[in-house]
Amino acid sequence: MESVPVLPQMVEGSIQMRRIGGLGFPVEAMVDENGVLAHLGRDSSVWIFFGPGRKVRLADGTEWRIKSTTSGRHIVPIIKSEEGTIAVSGPLFAKRSYGINLRRHAYTLIPLGHVGIRRPGLWSLRRHEDQIAAVEDHERTIHTTEPIPLAAALLVFTLMTHGIPGEGDLMPKRD
Numbered sequence: 001m002e003s004v005p006v007l008p009q010m011v012e013g014s015i016q017m018r019r020i021g022g023l024g025f026p027v028e029a030m031v032d033e034n035g036v037l038a039h040l041g042r043d044s045s046v047w048i049f050f051g052p053g054r055k056v057r058l059a060d061g062t063e064w065r066i067k068s069t070t071s072g073r074h075i076v077p078i079i080k081s082e083e084g085t086i087a088v089s090g091p092l093f094a095k096r097s098y099g100i101n102l103r104r105h106a107y108t109l110i111p112l113g114h115v116g117i118r119r120p121g122l123w124s125l126r127r128h129e130d131q132i133a134a135v136e137d138h139e140r141t142i143h144t145t146e147p148i149p150l151a152a153a154l155l156v157f158t159l160m161t162h163g164i165p166g167e168g169d170l171m172p173k174r175d
Helices: 045-050 150-162
Strands: 014-019 028-032 035-040 054-058 063-071 074-081 084-091 098-102 106-112 122-127 130-136 141-144
Touching: 028 150, 035 150, 045 063, 045 074, 045 150, 054 150, 063 084, 063 150, 074 150, 084 150, 098 150, 106 150, 122 150, 130 150
Parallel strands: none
Antiparallel strands: 014 028, 014 141, 028 035, 035 054, 054 063, 063 074, 074 084, 084 098, 098 106, 106 122, 122 130, 130 141
């Protein structure tokens, strides 16, 4: 039987993903005003969706992996620890819109503005109808108005960068 993971740590304020290394671990750090929240290994769609996953080491030494699982006909990013699944994501019925679910929290990540060949520059993380974070893709920064789980922040960056393979199949077809 799978044990219940400990409630993920909450983060708030401005959270940024910064490049800090070259070829070894870590290559990126997630930071806030107080310092490093997590170190991350190499980011790659192949590693996340088909390989061993992206290694994440939290500031307290806990290790997670950003991996994938199947959800219906899609392969979706998840965060796993030794204790089990921390967070899972999934496509919504709009292009580049996603759901992020944790044991006690659920969010939607939607693009604001143009969605086309280019990635949107601004995103909104919402709980129900309330925007709780604005996300700047080009600056790789989340600005929260209330605390959010660190795992949700990690999935925000993963979904913005890689999306969900085959999500275009969700869009209605014109006759």
